[in-house]
Amino acid sequence: MTTTNPIPDPATAAHVRVVLVAITKHGAAQVAALAQALPQASVCVAAKFAPLMGALQNPVQAYEGAFKDEIARLFAEFDQIVFFVSLGAVVRLIAPHLKSKDEDPGVLVVDDAAAFVIPVLSGHVGGANAWAEKIAALLQATPVLTTASDVGKTIPVDILGRELGWAVECPKINITRVSAHVVNGEPIALVQEAGSRRWWTRATPLPASIHVFERMSDVQRERFKACLWVTRAEVDAACWAQWHEALVLYRPPLGQEAEA
Incomplete structure (x- = not known):
């Protein structure tokens, strides 16, 4: 990791x-x-x-x-x-x-x-x-x-939430693979269970390929190429095995409000 x-x-x-x-x-x-x-x-x-x-x-x-x-x-x-x-x-x-x-x-x-x-x-x-x-x-x-994410006005996987103090947690290969899915416009699940919700700072709307959920349990794995998960929860081995190289975790700092 x-x-x-x-x-x-x-x-x-x-x-x-x-x-x-x-x-x-x-x-x-x-x-x-x-x-x-x-x-x-x-x-x-x-x-x-x-x-x-x-x-x-x-x-x-x-x-x-x-x-x-x-x-x-x-x-x-x-x-x-x-x-x-x-x-x-x-x-x-x-x-x-x-x-x-x-x-x-x-x-x-x-x-x-x-x-x-x-x-x-x-x-x-x-x-x-x-x-x-x-x-x-x-x-x-x-x-x-x-850079493709800037040209395509989509999520920059490697620095999402950086200005909010989020830490990225996953093998580097995951960032590379998930970034490719994002810039190619493939269906992506973004699960936010913690942290500020002010992470989308572009003037354009969130791309239609990004589907936002409040709980990981709501995500049907077969529907999505990759998952961006903002959480403080522990991630078990079964979850990593299910998503393999298609999962990127973001860890917001403690006490950060999940404001709209």
């Missing part, structure tokens, strides 16, 4: 370490403008462009030498890295440093015209999707989200 501890909402958590990165004069000017709206963010630019940062209150890191030598440090020191660098260049720069979606920081790319914000890495678990929407709003740009 693998248990994932609850992670704060990446777009609002005060402790999230964000850095805005540029390697060209034009990119540095864009970074300087965005940094004013993100006073908690650090800035990383080539030393020769540091004077363009003017009177910013943000911490400014000016590097000398090859930019590729900065990537390992950025990965170690920050949770979200926002590159004002071409997408292809970013992919090549970060490739040698990738570990897993549970460890890698969120990586975002803003195009040269600041018209699009693209989450490249760790969109869900790492929070890059949420930050792409936040930064796009500040820039009046378009966030380019490519």
Whole structure:
């Protein structure tokens, strides 16, 4: 059994370490403008462009030498890295440093015209999707989200209830298998026996393929491809055997009201 501890909402958590990165004069000017709206963010630019940062209150890191030598440090020191660098260049720069979606920081790319914000890495678990929407709003740009649950406006299985403090409890293979069923629009049972009911935060209605129940005993296994179960109850071996890799558990914190 693998248990994932609850992670704060990446777009609002005060402790999230964000850095805005540029390697060209034009990119540095864009970074300087965005940094004013993100006073908690650090800035990383080539030393020769540091004077363009003017009177910013943000911490400014000016590097000398090859930019590729900065990537390992950025990965170690920050949770979200926002590159004002071409997408292809970013992919090549970060490739040698990738570990897993549970460890890698969120990586975002803003195009040269600041018209699009693209989450490249760790969109869900790492929070890059949420930050792409936040930064796009500040820039009046378009966030380019490519993760299936965001495009399809359905449940992101791996982070459902994260902003409410829910912990995910199941083997990782279950998250992968159940996520596939969800994004493919197959019938899913969502059983909520505990926790806040304010887990659906999209502006669109809950997809018709998601069927909500108040008790696990009401769910007919043969009708559903998978089950998302929000509960504090102990789950016995028979239940795991019945659902096998089609069950994901969410554990809301004690005392959380099950408000409508």
